[in-house]
Amino acid sequence: MTQQHQWTPEYKRTEDDDLRRVGVEVELAGLSPDKIVHLLQLRFGGVEEIESPFVYHLKDSRLGNFRIELDAELLKKHGEQIEVEEDESGKDLRMKVIDLYTDALTNSAELFVPWEIVTDPIKMKELSILNPIFPELRKAGAEGTKESLRYAFGVHLNPELPSLEAETILRYLQAYIVMHDWLVEKENVDLMRRITPYIAPFKTEYIQKVLAPDYKPTMDQLIDDYLEYNPTRNRSLDMLPLFAHIDEQRVREVVKDSRVKARPTLHYRLPNCEIDEPSWELWTVWQNWLQVESLANHKSLPELAAEYLESMQNLSHRFSNKWSEQIDDQLEKIDPA
Template sequence: MSASKHSLKTASWSKNAENQPRRVGVELEIAGFDLDHLTQILAQFFDLRIEHPGRYERKLIGDPAGDWVIELDFDLLKKIGREPRAQDVKGQELEQTAEDLLAWTAEMLVPLEIVSPPLPLTRLTQVEEMISHLRDAGAKGTSDNLINAFGMQFNPELPQLDAPFITRCLQAFACLYDWLFKHTNINMTRRITSYVNPYPKRYAQKITQADYQPNLGQLIDDYLMDNPTRNRALDMLPLFAHLDSDRVAKVTQDALIKPRPTFHYRLPDCNIHQPNWGLYIAWNDWVEVERLAEDTVRLQACCDAYQDYLNSPLKNMLNNWADITETEWLNPPSQ
């Protein structure tokens, strides 16, 4: 594979809604290490200091962008690990035995998660280098084991926070979802989970109609009606909670929703153990969503074609929307 195919495409927008350099958070779920070994590897790679917020969490301190978090991706165990152990000997022994059993089980089933701070887009190349470094050290990913439903997630900041812009981005993602799913080649283990479900068909039909021009409140309400869950390939709940927390809280009180002015792209696998795998694969796919959202003429034509496809049983039978997307609606490879 040529170097150009490994390069990171340039995002459509370089500034965030506050006219500052745009940032993106990256999350990786991996196996192959214990918590302290992985933390040491990353601390040395980034030249950062280690803190211990709990028995199953580590922080890397000293990055100008913010703290990195490395943790066992199991909220109950993290909560237990933040509490001091019992003082009496018998109580401590019983508590530790139960906790150790839970930890032993969790370590076989759930990944270690690396969570970056919001990074300037210019630092994505450093994340790519980190991935290569971890692979060389023995990191394992999604397809290494049948039970590894591991993912890589992006949290790119939005350049605008108004309803028309957000609507265009949702439309672009709905139109490109089938292609993204096929191109990403999602692992079967993650396919049968609910983590990266598409938007329901009725919602995709609603938002890609030519006359769909909601205000912000209506846009959020429409989303919540059909997507009251974080388990979507493009999870908009963090963004909508940032924009109108009360409106979101009326529908879902999920404590894991973290309000922030970002998208939450959850679709990609994390095949970090594969030699040619890297951040560039999923990032470049995401850039296609941004490019379609930016090109209003192409977006409207694509939405019209998608509506026609969804509403035509014969076209559904004879054609594949992912293939149509690639041949007719994506930017040429040279762009």
């Protein structure tokens, strides 16, 4: 597909005829949470609220609510135990000690743990309204993946699907698997992020099952097969939130991780956050995802899936860019949405 400055996929509505939405999560360093909230507020309006030293909110903005949090479960648990309001007599010695402890903990954590900006679900056609905030954050000093070897920061997209039928979900999963290597190349995924467990690719055995031409699962089978091979959030395309939305009990019986939040979306975790790079913008990340959308809804998907399975037999498959070139050729044949 020839890239265009478009923000909406071919299928723009859900099966309930609502406009499809997408949540965005951006990990970054270099800015304090109050500075991040201030910049968001200048552009989108809204009211700041502080839940804890590790969790801030911007409520009722033009794009709904934003959550700014230090992305570390232990720190957030500590933060929940710390009061942020003063009592009538002002801060006593105990509060001063807590403040010092909190500052030290936060400053230490910020060396390794990103602040994360999390949006409400946004109508896909309104993503262009969000895009300008990232140059503003960069100008203020935001740092991304490549600023330091210890930064393995990412951008996550949580797109709603046009349908929650097993056949539709399978098509999107197949399209993503077929395009994974292409996406890694186009996103230039940072080496440090690749060697962390957080964006692990699907295992060969699962790929072979899902791409097999006779794989026509029911919803129960689709979920059970996924849980058998992927009982973890640590996949570059995390299906657990979606499957928990469809059948939460089935997922919770296998995956005990409280961080899995049920929602009717995919959880695409692959891209770097390159917010400190002048050429980087959300639009580029979104355009690459729209290519997955296009393939998921194109007649060429079964043929490409079969070709991908065949290419996996080649020992050099993981170390060659031939498949990415083949995907480029195929995308040129798909009419833009």
